[in-house]
Amino acid sequence: MELFLQQVLNGLTLGSIYGLVALGLTLVYGILHVPNFAHGALYMIGAYVAYFAMVDIGLNYWVAMVVAAAVVAMVSVVCERLVFHPLRNAPPIHDKIAAIGILLFFEAVVQMVWGADFRRLPTPYTEIFHFAGLTLPAQRLLIIVGAFSLMAGLHLYLKKTMTGSTIIAMAQNREGAFLVGIDANRVAMMTFAIAGALAAIAATLFAPINLVYPAMGNLVLLKAFVIIILGGMGSIPGAIIGGLIIGFSEALGGFYLSNDYKDLIAFGLLVAILSIKPTGLFTRGVR
Amino acid sequence: MNAVTNFLTSSAMRWLLLGLAIVYPFVAPGEYQIYVMAMAFVWAIAVYGMNIITGYCGQLNLAHGGFFAIGAYTVAILTVDHAWLFWPAFMAAGVAGAVFGLVVGLISLRLKEHYFAIFTLCVGFIIYILIEKWGALTHGTLGIINIAPPEGFGVFDFARTLDFYYLVLGFLVVAVWLTRRISESLLGRTFRAIRISDDLAASLGINLMRNKVLAFVLSTIYAALAGALYAGVVRFIGPAEADILHTFDMIAYLLVGGIGTLMGPIVGTLIITWATQWLQSFEEYRMIIFGPMLVLLVIFFPKGIVGSFLAWRARRAARRATVPARSSPVSTARSTPRASEGRDHA
Numbered sequence: 001m002e003l004f005l006q007q008v009l010n011g012l013t014l015g016s017i018y019g020l021v022a023l024g025l026t027l028v029y030g031i032l033h034v035p036n037f038a039h040g041a042l043y044m045i046g047a048y049v050a051y052f053a054m055v056d057i058g059l060n061y062w063v064a065m066v067v068a069a070a071v072v073a074m075v076s077v078v079c080e081r082l083v084f085h086p087l088r089n090a091p092p093i094h095d096k097i098a099a100i101g102i103l104l105f106f107e108a109v110v111q112m113v114w115g116a117d118f119r120r121l122p123t124p125y126t127e128i129f130h131f132a133g134l135t136l137p138a139q140r141l142l143i144i145v146g147a148f149s150l151m152a153g154l155h156l157y158l159k160k161t162m163t164g165s166t167i168i169a170m171a172q173n174r175e176g177a178f179l180v181g182i183d184a185n186r187v188a189m190m191t192f193a194i195a196g197a198l199a200a201i202a203a204t205l206f207a208p209i210n211l212v213y214p215a216m217g218n219l220v221l222l223k224a225f226v227i228i229i230l231g232g233m234g235s236i237p238g239a240i241i242g243g244l245i246i247g248f249s250e251a252l253g254g255f256y257l258s259n260d261y262k263d264l265i266a267f268g269l270l271v272a273i274l275s276i277k278p279t280g281l282f283t284r285g286v287r
Numbered sequence: 288m289n290a291v292t293n294f295l296t297s298s299a300m301r302w303l304l305l306g307l308a309i310v311y312p313f314v315a316p317g318e319y320q321i322y323v324m325a326m327a328f329v330w331a332i333a334v335y336g337m338n339i340i341t342g343y344c345g346q347l348n349l350a351h352g353g354f355f356a357i358g359a360y361t362v363a364i365l366t367v368d369h370a371w372l373f374w375p376a377f378m379a380a381g382v383a384g385a386v387f388g389l390v391v392g393l394i395s396l397r398l399k400e401h402y403f404a405i406f407t408l409c410v411g412f413i414i415y416i417l418i419e420k421w422g423a424l425t426h427g428t429l430g431i432i433n434i435a436p437p438e439g440f441g442v443f444d445f446a447r448t449l450d451f452y453y454l455v456l457g458f459l460v461v462a463v464w465l466t467r468r469i470s471e472s473l474l475g476r477t478f479r480a481i482r483i484s485d486d487l488a489a490s491l492g493i494n495l496m497r498n499k500v501l502a503f504v505l506s507t508i509y510a511a512l513a514g515a516l517y518a519g520v521v522r523f524i525g526p527a528e529a530d531i532l533h534t535f536d537m538i539a540y541l542l543v544g545g546i547g548t549l550m551g552p553i554v555g556t557l558i559i560t561w562a563t564q565w566l567q568s569f570e571e572y573r574m575i576i577f578g579p580m581l582v583l584l585v586i587f588f589p590k591g592i593v594g595s596f597l598a599w600r601a602r603r604a605a606r607r608a609t610v611p612a613r614s615s616p617v618s619t620a621r622s623t624p625r626a627s628e629g630r631d632h633a
Contacts, residue, residue: 035401037408086586092400093347094585097538100349101585104535105578112572218531222412225405233401260420267409271394274406278397 002133007251013140013209015247016147020202021220022227022239023154024195030171030234031191034084037099039199040221041106046072046200047207047216048110051121061124065204069197076196077189085188103217111214123208143205150201151240154194158236167191171234219263223250226270245269292600301463301550308456318448325452327560328459329516334540334552335462336509341538342547343475344502345482350391350407352533353414354507358384358514359524360418360425366435373437377515384511385504392503396496408531415529430525437519451520458516459553462509467549469505478502482547532574539577542584545591554593 021043028036046068053064079102087095125138158164170177170187178184203216210216227246231238246266254262294300312321337351358380365376395406418425425431436446443450469475477498480488489495518524536559544555563573584591590598 033401035405083582083586090585090589091345093341093345094589096347096401096404097542098582098585100531100535100538101578101581103578104532104574105582108572108574108578112575218412222409226409229402229405261416264413264416267413270406270409274398274402275394278402 003255004252005134007255008248009134009136009140010255011248011251012244013143013247014250015244016144016151017202017206017243018220018223018227018246019240019243020147020150020198020205022224022231022243023151023236024198025221025224026228026231026234026236026239027167027171027191028195029228031167032084032088032188034095034099035225036084036195037096037221038079038102038106039195039224040217041103042072042076042196042217043199043203043220044110044214044217045075045106046196047121047203047212048114049200050204050207051119051212054122061122061204065201068200068204072196072200073193074196076192076199080188080192084192085185103221107214107217114214116214119212121204121207121212125208137209139208143209146205147202150198154198155236163190167194223266226266229270230273292603295596296600305460309453312449312452321452322448323560323564325448325455325520326517327556328452328455329513329520330537330540330560331553331556332455332459332462332516333510333513334537334544334556335466336506336513337537337541338466338506338547338552339469339478339509340502340506342541342551343470343478343482344499346396346499346503347404348407348503348506349404349531349534350411350414351506351510351537352531352535353411353529354384354388354510355514355517355533356414356418356524356526356529357387358511359518359528360431360514361511362515362518363431363434363524364424367431367433371435373435373519376435377437377512377519380511380515381508384507384509384514387511388504388507389500391507392500396499396503411529411531411534415526415531418529419526425526428526430523432523434518434522434524436522455516455520458512463549463553470549474498474501479547535574535577539581542581542589542591545593545595545597546589548591548593548597551591551593555591558592 021039024042025036025039028034028039049071050064050068053059053067054061059067083098083102084095087098123139125142127138129136129138129141158168166177166182166187167190169180169182170184174184177187202220223246224243227242228235228239230245231240231242246269249269250262250265253265257265311324315321315324333351333355336354337348340346340348340351361380361383362373362376365371365379366373371379391407391410395403395410398406419428421427437451437454439446439450443454469478477488477493480491480493481495481498485495514528517528540555540559541552542555543559544553545551563570588595
């Protein structure tokens with residue numbers, strides 16, 4: 001039972017990280033209908049920025065997280081302006097190819113500048129709590145609390161502020177949003193900035209218990225895609241619930257089935273879902 | 288001028304290219320250059336496969352490198368672990384490519400646009416993870432060494448670079464010929480119709496699923512056979528063959544040459560292969576150049592070299608038409624010009 005609860009905790013940790021990454025993806029998809037393959041690179045850049053802010057400049061963990069979020073939000077907006085905006089009317093194949101181009105470009109740059117070796121992000125929170133036979137590393141608790149507060153914050157932002165409402169409006173109905181005078185460029189830039197910041201924060205939270213390396217974003221990106229297919233492209237609650245589903249199945253599957261193949265569990269789910277329902281779960285209307 | 292542009296797309300031009308390819312080893316500075324060219328041909332065969340599913344049929348398959356790896360591993364496992372000869376293993380690689388392609392195609396091609404790309408990206412990744420983790424079958428991260436080279440017959444000994452070059456050239460010619468036959472047939476027009484609009488194609492009575500799966504399986508057979516040849520010449524393979532980078536290299540070759548054109552894959556592959564030759568030490572970081580180049584290509588030059596040439600010629604022809612109709616600029620929202628839909632393929 002304790003072992004099981006321990007896995008549940010791990011699942012919650014993974015799920016909240018995946019959920020944050022998937023949130024950014026699903027927001028961008030909801031607004032622009034672009035599956036942003038470059039999102040994994042944003043996650044990776046976030047981890048590197050935080051790492052160097054802490055190790056080289058000696059900033060505090062939280063300051064480093066804010067710096068990473070700001071830098072990656074900027075990178076994300078630049079990508080939107082320079083790449084996705086000019087391609088907004090191109091055939092769908094083109095923006096996908098461009099997005100992968102961005103992903104591989106960033107990976108290669110990071111690898112050239114900092115090498116391919118693994119690094120570990122230091123964290124000030126190394127205590128390990130013991131509670132009812134469970135080991136609760138502080139960093140994991142921080143991840144869960146941090147991720148869920150961020151999700152709650154995002155929810156409030158989208159629901160309660162004017163800018164947030166414009167994002168939702170545009171996701172709901174593009175033409176309608178234009179008719180009431182919403183500036184599409186501004187919303188697109190905002191969305192990309194938020195998605196970038198979320199990815200960077202997720203990476204900074206997760207990097208202390210995982211590692212930092214150039215290809216670190218790829219698996220996370222693929223799982224985030226699985227999540228938004230599971231939860232419905234563009235759906236915010238779907239991204240959070242889907243993230244938890246994938247997190248739990250990975251933690252439990254990795255423990256009870258096979259640790260080697262735990263990364264395949266998410267994809268196994270994807271194949272199963274799409275074989276049964278090609279439109280993904282929870283999606284409405286056309287494919 | 289007209290004579291020149293027409294010659295460039297005539298069959299005489301293709302024979303001329305073939306002639307050049309045949310004499311190339313005798314004018315090449317050394318064996319290394321012959322080897323590079325042979326490898327470029329191997330990749331070009333795989334790119335022709337990608338051209339069928341992505342260029343003609345409009346479905347971005349991001350698992351293409353995975354199928355290349357399946358072909359390479361089929362040959363490697365059968366020749367090294369089961370003492371097969373190369374040619375039977377080569378056939379088996381083609382069958383493996385077809386079978387896996389059929390299974391993946393049946394599941395994935397029910398999905399539209401984005402879902403299909405995401406799904407195949409995941410499939411590519413699954414192939415990579417399986418190759419890496421299933422050590423009992425694939426030797427895991429160690430890779431497989433001492434793969435048998437293709438057995439020669441008569442005077443041919445394919446362990447020699449020169450003979451191997453001609454072998455690959457032969458396969459490439461078959462690949463180009465087959466692509467041409469497909470693209471000029473009703474089947475090719477069916478694929479293009481699906482790319483332009485699958486709803487319209489379906490309303491014309493085209494069986495979408497059957498045609499898409501057919502295009503997909505054709506493309507995976509090409510990829511697997513190219514992988515099999517690759518295994519036979521390099522004689523060492525590892526999980527890296529299934530890396531997404533390879534898929535992306537192929538997309539780059541295809542885009543530079545001209546997506547959905549007959550000569551695009553070979554033009555793009557040769558140009559980039561030779562352009563990256565001086566980047567030898569830079570190979571690992573080639574995406575620093577490739578990445579932005581691809582972004583610029585899809586924004587400003589989505590038709591590639593061959594496609595742009597065909598579009599330019601079509602515009603000229605339209606301007607010179609005796610009835611001065613409104614010149615019809617080929618819309619940039621198409622990745623292929625209409626001109627390539629006639630009989631005059633570049």
